[in-house]
Structures are given as structure tokens and as C-alpha cells.
Amino acid sequence: MAAESELQRADWGEPLGHAATVRGLWQAARAARLPHALLFSGPAGIGKYRAARWFTLGLYCERGVPSKDGAPCLACAPCKRVTSGSHLDVFAVDLLETPADERPEELKIGRFVRRERDSDWDGRTVDEFLALRAAEGGWRVVLVREMERANVAAQNSILKMLEEPAPNVLWILECSRKNDLLPTIASRCVQVHFERLPVETVSDTLERRGVARERARALARWSRGSPGEALRALAQREWELRELLVQALRGAVPPLVSAAAVWELDGTFEGKTAKAIERARARTTLDLALGCLRDVLLAREGTPLAELSHGDLAALELPVARSGATLRAAIDGLLALRRDVESNIDPPLLLDSAFLALAPSAAACAR
Ligand SMILES: [Zn+2]
Structure with missing residues (x-):
């Protein structure tokens, strides 16, 4: 707020x-x-x-x-x-x-x-x-x-x-x-x-507000030159959210542990009721996960990393990116969950499914 x-x-x-x-x-x-x-x-x-x-x-x-x-x-x-x-x-x-x-x-x-x-x-x-x-x-x-x-x-x-x-x-x-x-x-x-601002301008603005440089640069890049969007991402703890997503993608932490940690972050989300705020948090997390996977897919298909918000993830050997097919399947799974956010399904349950979709090998082991 x-x-x-x-x-x-x-x-x-x-x-x-x-x-x-x-x-x-x-x-x-x-x-x-x-x-x-x-x-x-x-x-x-x-x-x-x-x-x-x-x-x-x-x-x-x-x-x-x-x-x-x-x-x-x-x-x-x-x-x-x-x-x-x-x-x-x-x-x-x-x-x-x-x-x-x-x-x-x-x-x-x-x-x-x-x-x-x-x-x-x-x-x-x-x-x-x-x-x-x-x-x-x-x-x-x-x-x-x-x-x-x-x-x-x-x-x-x-x-x-x-x-x-x-x-x-x-x-x-x-x-x-x-x-x-x-x-x-x-x-x-x-x-x-009105046009977007240069990413550096947004990043400098965040730094002047006390945001550490690496985080300021990332948030500015994700916002594609929108200071308001970058500040929203900061308030929603999207940097920390992405860390949890990356943990799950790498298989470093069991996916359900990362999913549970999403609800422990103190991010600020907009909504009239507790349920609406939960849905907003699930929506943001799913959008971020989709953004990450899409960028990994685009990088595989030859888009220059500098043009991608999450291009840095392409260098990691993510199990989900083992093939284009596994990556597309994970994206399809997340898209379906993203549609479900607006329905009555329990948001924590949706995020559990989302994190399992990010770490297909771990999910396979669990079965
Ligand atoms: Zn005056």
C-alpha cells in the first residue's frame, strides 16, 4: 500500500x-x-x-x-x-x-x-x-x-x-x-x-527509493519501462515470488514447499475481501510463472536474451525445459490454472498444482 x-x-x-x-x-x-x-x-x-x-x-x-x-x-x-x-x-x-x-x-x-x-x-x-x-x-x-x-x-x-x-x-x-x-x-x-520510459530511468527511480540495484534493474526490466508497474511488482514481492518459482523449476526444493512459501510472503495485493486478495496473489504468481516459461521457450526458439524479461533463466538447466514439448505442456497446464483463478477453486490448491507443473520430474517421482 x-x-x-x-x-x-x-x-x-x-x-x-x-x-x-x-x-x-x-x-x-x-x-x-x-x-x-x-x-x-x-x-x-x-x-x-x-x-x-x-x-x-x-x-x-x-x-x-x-x-x-x-x-x-x-x-x-x-x-x-x-x-x-x-x-x-x-x-x-x-x-x-x-x-x-x-x-x-x-x-x-x-x-x-x-x-x-x-x-x-x-x-x-x-x-x-x-x-x-x-x-x-x-x-x-x-x-x-x-x-x-x-x-x-x-x-x-x-x-x-x-x-x-x-x-x-x-x-x-x-x-x-x-x-x-x-x-x-x-x-x-x-x-x-504517452510512451514507456527507458528501463534505466525506471531502475534509477527505484534505486533512489532504496531498492537494491540488482532488484531495481530486474523490476524495471519486467515492467518494460513503467515505474507504476515496477512499484506494484515491488509491493507484491514479485522478486521473492520469482525466487520461489525458480527454486521449484530447478528442483532444488520440493514444489509444494515453494508453493506454501508464496503464502508466507508479506506482499500487498488489491481486493475487497480476503478471498479476492488470495485470488490476486494466485493470479500474480501464475502470470509470473507463465512469463518465466514463455521467455525460456522464446529463448530456445532464438529470441535474443536481451529482449526477454526472464532471459536469464534460459542459462539454467531446468528439467521442465528438457524439450520444447515438456515446456509447452507446462505452459498449457499453467494457462488452464490461470483460467481457474476466476472460478471458485481454492487459490492455495491452484498454486500447489502450478508448482507441481513447474517441476515435472519431481511430480513424476511423487506418483
Ligand atoms: Zn504556484
């Missing part, structure tokens, strides 16, 4: 690697060329929402919209109101502000339009915000985080509001899966694409 709140909640600093993109938008603001809706899209965890916040600050800072190398000061009264969430002209729809154990999976229509019934939201809605006039003059900004979580009804309500733009209202929609949006929403927005 610490990693999430640090990076995703309270952080209003300059967005790593995206300053130039934001400066371009400030320039458009100074030239009065901002559209009424922006869609910030790109992979998850790379800092799109942080860029949206930084950009928003620049619209309100007392120093004026930053030019060239300028930046919002973070110290003036309007900057402080924006960062504390008390600025009357900035409205954020952000599921991550809800504690993880109460957080709904979807953004529902009730966040956007007042509904008397079937609403899980009793706070202010976007349409109520938009009905007010600008308190301080200038822009009125609606930020929506993880727009891909908005269900169809919610998206339709947004679409309606986008189709009737109020003066001086700026929507900033942040989205990691553009395919989950209604095409009509995307076409109503000016799209701003």
Missing part, C-alpha cells in the same frame, strides 16, 4: 519523462488553443495521471501558465488548493482515492450524473460540478483517472457532456486501454499519447 500511496496518490511532482509533452500543452493553453477535452493514453503505470495533475497545476499557478523551462511553483495558494483537493475549479474522479478494501471495480454512472437509486457514490457528481460557475475565473478542469474502468452507462453520460461543452471546461481523461472506450469518446478528444 505504501508504494501505491506514494506514487499514485499524493504525488504532484514533475512527471518523469513527460515534461516536454506537458510543456507543449501549456504552450497551447497560453495561445488559447486548448480543446475542451484531452485523452491522455498509453501503457499503465508510466505517469499519465501524474502528467495530467502537473499540467492542471500549471493552469492555476499564481506565476502564470509556465513557459519554456518554467514549472508550477507548488507553493502558492492556488497550487496548494489544487494539490490538497480543495480548489473549487478542479474536480477529480479517481477510484484510487477510495481505500482498496472498499474500492469498486468499475467507474459507474453515479460518479458522473446524480442518481437517486443504484448508486455506490454519495459524493458530488461531475454534472453537479459543471453546473457551478468558475470560482476563481479561468479553466474548470475535470480529471478522470483510469477512464477504462468506466462502464458503458458511465461512458455514455460522459459522451453526452462532451457533446455539449460548457465554456472554459476542460476534461482530461486518463486511459491505459483505449480499446475499452467508446470510439465516439476518443473522437471527441484531442489525443495525447
Whole structure:
């Protein structure tokens, strides 16, 4: 939880690697060329929402919209109101502000339009915000985080509001899966694409947060240049999880012992109930195991190791990789278990089966 709140909640600093993109938008603001809706899209965890916040600050800072190398000061009264969430002209729809154990999976229509019934939201809605006039003059900004979580009804309500733009209202929609949006929403927005960061940049960021170098490099590589994903992997103890998987793959430890150790790690997983958290842990472990085996298979088939997250495993003589056929059988087994995670099967039981699939020789001996 610490990693999430640090990076995703309270952080209003300059967005790593995206300053130039934001400066371009400030320039458009100074030239009065901002559209009424922006869609910030790109992979998850790379800092799109942080860029949206930084950009928003620049619209309100007392120093004026930053030019060239300028930046919002973070110290003036309007900057402080924006960062504390008390600025009357900035409205954020952000599921991550809800504690993880109460957080709904979807953004529902009730966040956007007042509904008397079937609403899980009793706070202010976007349409109520938009009905007010600008308190301080200038822009009125609606930020929506993880727009891909908005269900169809919610998206339709947004679409309606986008189709009737109020003066001086700026929507900033942040989205990691553009395919989950209604095409009509995307076409109503000016799209701003954000790229992944260099792996070294992510690794340096982790090291500055006190993560040891070898671990920082591995997590940055696995995240493929997404600081948010790397921090999530850190919080979920994926480095330690992979150690357990490798133990089992090498046959160094009985697979069921490694599987049991997964449940002893103190990783942080998201979920409303204890069962949901167990499922999240099983899902992450299975995805990591699949990633490892796929990379070993790809390495066998000639993919350069530098292009693979888990290419280092190809050098180990893993019993499961004795032939392409045993490797594919293990991957198929894990894929079937991965599908079972969403069903009612006991997560520890699933992981026992997964670890047995990783160590086929040990499983054969046990029979
Ligand atoms: Zn300021």
C-alpha cells in the first residue's frame, strides 16, 4: 500500500519523462488553443495521471501558465488548493482515492450524473460540478483517472457532456486501454499519447527509493519501462515470488514447499475481501510463472536474451525445459490454472498444482 500511496496518490511532482509533452500543452493553453477535452493514453503505470495533475497545476499557478523551462511553483495558494483537493475549479474522479478494501471495480454512472437509486457514490457528481460557475475565473478542469474502468452507462453520460461543452471546461481523461472506450469518446478528444520510459530511468527511480540495484534493474526490466508497474511488482514481492518459482523449476526444493512459501510472503495485493486478495496473489504468481516459461521457450526458439524479461533463466538447466514439448505442456497446464483463478477453486490448491507443473520430474517421482 505504501508504494501505491506514494506514487499514485499524493504525488504532484514533475512527471518523469513527460515534461516536454506537458510543456507543449501549456504552450497551447497560453495561445488559447486548448480543446475542451484531452485523452491522455498509453501503457499503465508510466505517469499519465501524474502528467495530467502537473499540467492542471500549471493552469492555476499564481506565476502564470509556465513557459519554456518554467514549472508550477507548488507553493502558492492556488497550487496548494489544487494539490490538497480543495480548489473549487478542479474536480477529480479517481477510484484510487477510495481505500482498496472498499474500492469498486468499475467507474459507474453515479460518479458522473446524480442518481437517486443504484448508486455506490454519495459524493458530488461531475454534472453537479459543471453546473457551478468558475470560482476563481479561468479553466474548470475535470480529471478522470483510469477512464477504462468506466462502464458503458458511465461512458455514455460522459459522451453526452462532451457533446455539449460548457465554456472554459476542460476534461482530461486518463486511459491505459483505449480499446475499452467508446470510439465516439476518443473522437471527441484531442489525443495525447504517452510512451514507456527507458528501463534505466525506471531502475534509477527505484534505486533512489532504496531498492537494491540488482532488484531495481530486474523490476524495471519486467515492467518494460513503467515505474507504476515496477512499484506494484515491488509491493507484491514479485522478486521473492520469482525466487520461489525458480527454486521449484530447478528442483532444488520440493514444489509444494515453494508453493506454501508464496503464502508466507508479506506482499500487498488489491481486493475487497480476503478471498479476492488470495485470488490476486494466485493470479500474480501464475502470470509470473507463465512469463518465466514463455521467455525460456522464446529463448530456445532464438529470441535474443536481451529482449526477454526472464532471459536469464534460459542459462539454467531446468528439467521442465528438457524439450520444447515438456515446456509447452507446462505452459498449457499453467494457462488452464490461470483460467481457474476466476472460478471458485481454492487459490492455495491452484498454486500447489502450478508448482507441481513447474517441476515435472519431481511430480513424476511423487506418483
Ligand atoms: Zn504556484
